Amino acid sequence: AQKVTQAQTEISVVEKEDVTLDCVYETRDTTYYLFWYKQPPSGELVFLIRRNSFDEQNEISGRYSWNFQKSTSSFNFTITASQVVDSAVYFCALSEAILTGGGNKLTFGTGTQLKVEL
Amino acid sequence: DAGVTQSPTHLIKTRGQQVTLRCSPKSGHDTVSWYQQALGQGPQFIFQYYEEEERQRGNFPDRFSGHQFPNYSSELNVNALLLGDSALYLCASCRGRETQYFGPGTRLLVL
Numbered sequence: 001a002q003k004v005t006q007a008q009t010e011i012s013v014v015e016k017e018d019v020t021l022d023c024v025y026e027t028r029d030t031t032y033y034l035f036w037y038k039q040p041p042s043g044e045l046v047f048l049i050r051r052n053s054f055d056e057q058n059e060i061s062g063r064y065s066w067n068f069q070k071s072t073s074s075f076n077f078t079i080t081a082s083q084v085v086d087s088a089v090y091f092c093a094l095s096e097a098i099l100t101g102g103g104n105k106l107t108f109g110t111g112t113q114l115k116v117e118l
Numbered sequence: 119d120a121g122v123t124q125s126p127t128h129l130i131k132t133r134g135q136q137v138t139l140r141c142s143p144k145s146g147h148d149t150v151s152w153y154q155q156a157l158g159q160g161p162q163f164i165f166q167y168y169e170e171e172e173r174q175r176g177n178f179p180d181r182f183s184g185h186q187f188p189n190y191s192s193e194l195n196v197n198a199l200l201l202g203d204s205a206l207y208l209c210a211s212c213r214g215r216e217t218q219y220f221g222p223g224t225r226l227l228v229l
Contacts, residue, residue: 043208091160
């Protein structure tokens, strides 16, 4: 069975600080996808990134960066120079890569509430 | 390009009633998934529809059923509502098995 653990329930930082959100996953599949979604107070989940299990290259997009380490089953997300607009709940998710038949359901962690204050 | 839309935005029902939630996928998407998100929790997968068939189902009772129409839109039906069904119901769409994009959700309150 697949499982995603986000041990940090809530993180508070002051604007311009860097913050890292942790994600640890469990799966028996050799091929899978990892995701991060952002959920602002409005409720809609906003897609941030998708990584294939075969691609361990770290990725940077503006102030966002992701560190994927297969050896420790972790997919951590760092926000550099945080801003108040970054305040939201962030979810890490996992799906198996089905080549034929079957669906691609997402298994989510419990989320990390990030509060960025002035 | 319209994203995923859901209706209604909010709904109040009483125990034992039935409810239908609706979802229109993002343009170009043919697969619709439904998730239930209880307060303070991550979304839980209910089921996924592709080509008007239920392709995958999560651990939810038969009270939860769905349908996908030829235009790829979808409905989620919940019968015999329980207090515990109060949650945010999220619809997500994708093309095939690509990245899922979510709608704004329907907040259901069961009294």
